[in-house]
Amino acid sequence: MARGLTTILMTVITVLFCACTVFLPTIGDPNSAPNQHVTPYYIENSAVDTGSPNIVTGTLADYRGFDTLWETSVMFVSGLTACLILMKNTGEGDSMLTGGKQNKKKKGGK
Amino acid sequence: MKNNQLKKPFGGIILDSSFRIIIPFTLVYGMYILTHGEYSPGGGFQAGALLAVGIVLVRLIQGADKESFNVPGPIAVVCAGVGTFIYAATGWLTLFGGGKFLDYSFLPVPMEHLAELHALGILMIEIGVTVCVMMTIIDIMDAIIERLDDDKEVDYHE
Numbered sequence: 001m002a003r004g005l006t007t008i009l010m011t012v013i014t015v016l017f018c019a020c021t022v023f024l025p026t027i028g029d030p031n032s033a034p035n036q037h038v039t040p041y042y043i044e045n046s047a048v049d050t051g052s053p054n055i056v057t058g059t060l061a062d063y064r065g066f067d068t069l070w071e072t073s074v075m076f077v078s079g080l081t082a083c084l085i086l087m088k089n090t091g092e093g094d095s096m097l098t099g100g101k102q103n104k105k106k107k108g109g110k
Numbered sequence: 111m112k113n114n115q116l117k118k119p120f121g122g123i124i125l126d127s128s129f130r131i132i133i134p135f136t137l138v139y140g141m142y143i144l145t146h147g148e149y150s151p152g153g154g155f156q157a158g159a160l161l162a163v164g165i166v167l168v169r170l171i172q173g174a175d176k177e178s179f180n181v182p183g184p185i186a187v188v189c190a191g192v193g194t195f196i197y198a199a200t201g202w203l204t205l206f207g208g209g210k211f212l213d214y215s216f217l218p219v220p221m222e223h224l225a226e227l228h229a230l231g232i233l234m235i236e237i238g239v240t241v242c243v244m245m246t247i248i249d250i251m252d253a254i255i256e257r258l259d260d261d262k263e264v265d266y267h268e
Binding site: 051054061068069072075082 | 187191212223224247
């Protein structure tokens with residue numbers, strides 16, 4: 001019963017979302033709202049402001065530099081987290097910084 | 111010793127001779143994408159991935175214990191943080207120069223044009239991103255290899 005209700009609800013929501021795409025502006029439409037806010041400014045002034053002929057780089061690294069900073073931090077933290085999860089817990093403290101050498105020595109000693 | 115397949119070198123004469131051509135090309139291409147990313151599509155993330163591929167391939171073909179061309183796991187962990195720090199330090203440099211955070215016009219470097227200052231700032235943060243991405247990839251691979259080496263219960267070979 002609950003599963004049937006969930007299915008019906010999800011179907012209705014999916015249909016609603018799909019119906020919403022009708023109202024989206026056409027891709028590349030210069031008169032749509034997102035293309036009239038800051039996009040013309042970036043296209044006109046990017047080369048002069050950022051010194052980069054590539055608009056994508058100018059936007060990513062200069063206009064949106066703060067965003068990219070935290071993007072990089074997310075990369076670093078996610079890599080660190082993957083390491084911490086994959087690492088075997090030896091119970092002897094910081095085995096990441098010793099490269100697991102304590103662990104090997106202990107096994108060899110046995 | 112069946113488990114540490116990733117630690118041992120693999121490949122015969124073909125891999126051993128071909129990676130000597132592939133690896134320098136990959137590294138040079140990564141540096142090209144890093145330094146030329148300002149003018150063409152590319153940038154820090156892609157350059158970091160390419161440089162990491164160079165190190166990873168060498169480690170897989172030559173074996174993890176070979177000291178010749180390798181970044182050990184503990185150093186990779188530290189370097190990933192250093193890369194992120196380079197990015198943030200660029201922002202602090204602009205603060206010391208009197209501007210806002212990451213406003214490259216105020217970098218305390220004597221240069222004539224604002225565009226050159228911005229290009230220098232973009233290059234600095236791209237270097238930071240590159241080091242971070244490269245070392246993070248090496249880092250994850252190193253953790254997986256250590257884990258494979260430590261898991262004695264699971265025999266992946268059979």
